[in-house]
Amino acid sequence: MLTISQLAAYAGVTVRAVRHYHQIGLLPEPERDASGYRRYSAGAVVSLIRIRILANAGVPLSQIGQMLEADASTFAAAVEEIDRQLGDEIARLAASRKQIAQLAAGDRLALAPEVTTYLDRLRDIGVSERVVAGERDSWILMSARWPDRVREWMPSKIAQLDDPQLIRLYRILSDIFESDTGDDTLLVEAADILASLADQAYRSGEIDLGEVAQDDLPFDLLDALAVEADPRVKRLLDLMRERGWDGLARLERLAEPST
């Protein structure tokens, strides 16, 4: 007759584990001795070992009871099922691991390499960290909504950074948002450039987001994000509206230009 700690030691488990198996009915409660101690027979050792073998193999405790009672074919089917689940779990973790290997620095978080290239190009051009951070957050939102399309768009976005007008625009924006002044002339200039670029794109038919443009929410979010980052963006939106354009992330013609 064994005590609970002897039983546990023999099977290589903790006393607590044995009591847990009793609680969930996996291992039957043995007789008690005069002082209320559990006293185990040799058969209990065998039962416990059999339980642990299945548990070590990754079988949930809730299934072990049935498995130990099952006939050979049922057992085999259960084994197969468990094996499948383990395979799934491993695949999940392996995917996680791949993911995390990608997460080197803060910028890369959530972003395809093409996007980080784009952000680095912005820095090269002299765009301020604050504005780059805004761009980064915008692309995080875009990537969440259209994870696959973003990579397609980047080459042309990067190419556009060669346009002196766009460079000038980004530098002005950097100046605005790095300063604490409410200097309106810079904002007006930015709006002029932006409207000019929009006109060009409109005339050349460049604006073609396809079905993407159907979904307003992401673009509304992007504009809202910009306003949250700096309230002066609200003024910029007003200036754009005066020039016949609505929005910022996605510019929409309000009326035909007055030529």
Next chain:
Amino acid sequence: MLTISQLAAYAGVTVRAVRHYHQIGLLPEPERDASGYRRYSAGAVVSLIRIRILANAGVPLSQIGQMLEADASTFAAAVEEIDRQLGDEIARLAASRKQIAQLAAGDRLALAPEVTTYLDRLRDIGVSERVVAGERDSWILMSARWPDRVREWMPSKIAQLDDPQLIRLYRILSDIFESDTGDDTLLVEAADILASLADQAYRSGEIDLGEVAQDDLPFDLLDALAVEADPRVKRLLDLMRERGWDGLARLERLAEPST
């Protein structure tokens, strides 16, 4: 301004998850509207997405907060740590999977292939299922105590099954335990054969378990297991004692044989 379900949908999580992140302080609680509903800004979407990226990568929620605030090198160190843990977890599961692949049929449960071969040989000889089951449980106990040694012992155990005396012994035991009678003559015959085999082994010095013999508990358990399986084993033990042998799984000389 977004509702909680809009926020959740955008980030691809459930409403419950968002509330959970609030509870644990991972995502700050937003302002409430007049009726007490949470109202989210665009920035919350970005925060939530960043959280999910780390969570999807297998980072525990409890660490995500710090990671999002950390500088690049701290972040990199944390990533490495997580990667290590994921690797460990995957290794654990892969080991489980290997284990479970071994568990084909009931017999194999916990047993090295050599042992199942031995059990199959017993069946070939005509040993009853009941006795084979007893042998199986015995070897489960042995395997738990000496996982590595068992495989060494099996070849000679299997070889011994060629001994006609041993075959006869097993058949008698099968007869005894398959019947419900208390026929003592069979038990006496079994004891005679067993004692004879023990004498032979003793004289030829075959009995050599080395340091294994030092540990009484497993052998006591084996004997107890046999008695539990069938109380008539107790009588067999008595008969063996009359013949100068103590125990069953490990026979020990009580006194020099009376020649």
Next chain:
DNA sequence: TGGAGGGTTGACGCAGCGTCAGGGTCAAGC
């Protein structure tokens, strides 16, 4: 006779939410 080292039950804690229960709110159609 006292203390160490067993044993007992009961209960909380862990991770990351899922899932009720039992309310209140909002927008739309009648």
Next chain:
DNA sequence: GCTTGACCCTGACGCTGCGTCAACCCTCCA
């Protein structure tokens, strides 16, 4: 003005496999 369905709220339990107190009893040895 009323109903209906879709959301929102908080609070609380459930899941997995035990670890870890707490508070108390039993046994054995010096």
